[in-house]
Amino acid sequence: MSTYEDDHNIDNRPVSRNNDNTTRTHRPRQHQTLSSAIEFFLTQENTGAVTETPTDEVFANALRFLSEDQQSEVVVNLLSQINDNDDITTPLKKQKKGVEQEFIDALERVPLNKIKKEADCPICTNKFVDNDYPLIVKLPCLHTKVDHIFDLECIGPWLKFNSTCPLCRFDVLEADKFRKEKLAEELKKLREEDEEEEDDDWELYG
Amino acid sequence: MATLPKRIIKETERLVSDPVPGITASPSEENLRYFEVTIDGPSLSPYANGKFQLELYLPDDYPMCAPKVRFLTKIYHPNIDKLGRICLDVLKDNWSPALQIRTILLSIQALLGAPNPDDPLANDVAQDWKQDEQKAIQVAKEWTEKYAVQK
Numbered sequence: 081m082s083t084y085e086d087d088h089n090i091d092n093r094p095v096s097r098n099n100d101n102t103t104r105t106h107r108p109r110q111h112q113t114l115s116s117a118i119e120f121f122l123t124q125e126n127t128g129a130v131t132e133t134p135t136d137e138v139f140a141n142a143l144r145f146l147s148e149d150q151q152s153e154v155v156v157n158l159l160s161q162i163n164d165n166d167d168i169t170t171p172l173k174k175q176k177k178g179v180e181q182e183f184i185d186a187l188e189r190v191p192l193n194k195i196k197k198e199a200d201c202p203i204c205t206n207k208f209v210d211n212d213y214p215l216i217v218k219l220p221c222l223h224t225k226v227d228h229i230f231d232l233e234c235i236g237p238w239l240k241f242n243s244t245c246p247l248c249r250f251d252v253l254e255a256d257k258f259r260k261e262k263l264a265e266e267l268k269k270l271r272e273e274d275e276e277e278e279d280d281d282w283e284l285y286g
Numbered sequence: 287m288a289t290l291p292k293r294i295i296k297e298t299e300r301l302v303s304d305p306v307p308g309i310t311a312s313p314s315e316e317n318l319r320y321f322e323v324t325i326d327g328p329s330l331s332p333y334a335n336g337k338f339q340l341e342l343y344l345p346d347d348y349p350m351c352a353p354k355v356r357f358l359t360k361i362y363h364p365n366i367d368k369l370g371r372i373c374l375d376v377l378k379d380n381w382s383p384a385l386q387i388r389t390i391l392l393s394i395q396a397l398l399g400a401p402n403p404d405d406p407l408a409n410d411v412a413q414d415w416k417q418d419e420q421k422a423i424q425v426a427k428e429w430t431e432k433y434a435v436q437k
Binding site: 202203204205206234237238241244246247249 | 291292293296297349350380382383384385
C-alpha cells in the first residue's frame, strides 16, 4: 500500500549526514541559493555598479550556507579565496586613487587659438588642430614652465584611476590642496592685518 | 578584431621608419598588438655584443596601462627572472600614458646597463650580485656569450 508520502514523492525520514550519525531534519530552504547569488553577482558586474560589498557578501553568505549544509571542500576553498581577496584588494584600492568627476569637469580649458599648430596630445599623439571638435584642458601642475595640455577625452579616463600628470607625475590633487592652503593663509594674513589696525587705533587714544 | 587605435598605428610606423639605435620592434602579422623585439646589450655592460629577444604585447586598454614585455632570451640579471619577466617601475606603478613603446624599450636597454640588485625580481641572482659583483658580472658575460650572441 502506498503512503501519502510515496504518492507525492516526499521523503519524510530523518536524513542522516556525516559519519557521527547525528540526525538532522530538513532545513527550510533559504531564499539565497548559490545559483541565484552567482546570477546576481554577474548581472551586477555587467551593469557596472560601483558598490561591490553587497554582492561579495551575498556570494559569501550563499557559500557559507552551502558549506554548513554539505561540508564541501570546494566551497570552503572559495570562501577563503573571497576573504583573501578582501585583504589584498583593499589596500591596493586605497593606494591607486583617481580624482572625482567634478575635478575633471573643472579642469582649465585651453582655446585652440592659444595652442601651437604642431602641438599634439601626449596620450593619443594626434595634433590638436586636426580635431574638428577639440576640447583641450590644462593640468594644474606646479614647477613647470610649459603647460601640460591634453585632449579632455584622453586625460579623463586616466585621471579616473590616477591622480598624476602623465608628463611630470605631479599629483594634481596636491595642487588642489596647495590652492586651499594658500587661500587659508591669505585669509589668516588679512585677519591679522585687521587686528593690527585695531591696535594702531588704540595707540592713538593711548 | 577590433580596429587598431590610431596611436598604435602611428607608433608602429615610426618604429619601422625611424628605429631606435640598437633596438628593433616589428609587429606580428596575425596580431598587430604583438611585437617581436630585439635589444642590443649596451657596449659597456656584461651584455655587450648580445642580441636579446623580447616579446611585447599591447593590452586592450593601452595606453591607459603599460605594455606587457618579457625577455625570451635567457639572461643573468638581478631585475629579470628566469621566466623573462622584468622588474621595472615604468612597466608597473610608474606607467604613464605619455610613455610609448620606444621609450619603454629604451628604459629596458638602460636597465641592462645599470642592474639594480636592491630591487630584485630574481632573488638568487640579486644575492650573487651583492655578495660578489665581479663574479656575477662574469656569469652574466658567460650567459650572454652562450645564449645571446648569434653565431
